[in-house]
Amino acid sequence: MLDRLKPKATVIDRLPVWFLRVSAPIIAAPIAVLLNHSISAGVVPRQWKNAIITPVPKIPVPTAASDYRPISVTPVLSRLVERRIVTRYIYPALNIPLPGLIFSNQYAFRPTGSTTAALVAINHTVCTMLFSNQFVRLFVLDFSKAFDSIRHNQLFAKLSALSIPDEIYNWIRPTHFFTERGHCTKFGNDLSLIAEIFASVVQGSGLGPASCVVTAGDLQPGHDGNVIIRYADDTYLIVPAVNSDTSIGELRRIRNWADENHLKLNATKSREIIFKPRGMRKKMVQLPPPCLRIEQVTQITAVGVVVNDHMTATDHVTSLLTSCTKLLYALRVLRALGLSQQSLMDVFRATSRGS
16 A cells, blocks of 8 residues: 555645655554554544645636635545545445445446446436437536535434444544544645634545545435436436426425535536437427526536537537647647747646646
8 A cells, every 4th residue: 555655745744655655665564553453443543634725726817715726635644544444345335235325326436436437327328218208307416515514423324324344433433533623724835723624524535535425325316217327426317208397306305405414506506408319309399497597508518528418429529629729729839939849748748638
């Protein structure tokens, strides 16, 4: 585990990743003893409970706090324990059917999940429904600050239902891992005071993503024939034409679930797209009106892919070509200004390949 550590910024405990990797042959054994004792005793060291948040600009010229994306970095040793717990105990437990909890429709933060698998599941579900329906409604639902506002008591009520050893649950339980946590913000060379955290699944931690999956395990459709597909906090509600009149009830049920779990369903950022069989005109079928002030659109972005209401790749290809054209134009301008070949390659790797 120490050999596979990736370079990270030094956190508040000032224990650098490079030191752990270089000295792994010497310190691996005592660190293993420390981590095993922490789990068996159900005690999380206080030094592991603080994180540093580094604001990263979302736009070229940020002017407000909302223009920054908070990147949280937690202690390395704590992440080692958390990842071990997640991969060895929590992931296998998600594959065991449990009353009221279903994880098979979650395509993020799982060994078999990916954006490709989520996109295939959405496409397959919609196309299958279109064989026997005049249209299919897809609601792309947005939850505001989903990772930051999850209540711990709801999380642990669901976590206790999983088939995990008692010592693992005791290590995670609210009185240990999730209590007395804090974070501070680093901007330039300035470091703020530590503020205590009373909610959230601790972004930047190894347990955070798995905790999000467990929290949403009971988010299921209320009517037969409707489908919910999730990728992290992105939620897709798919309703066939035959169940169109259940859409409002499904959305209200999801909103009530969000309220119970201290989340907020953001209707202004949610969207609805109605898929129709290829070649069908709008006048051939009466499409339903919008639900709960959710805007109806002709194209959406699902897990990074632009999808239109006819399930074709035209809009996505156009978006990709537009992005590539802009990047190539920027490279030509830099070359005309005299940038060296090596520097151009560096810019290419950082932009074209990264995107």
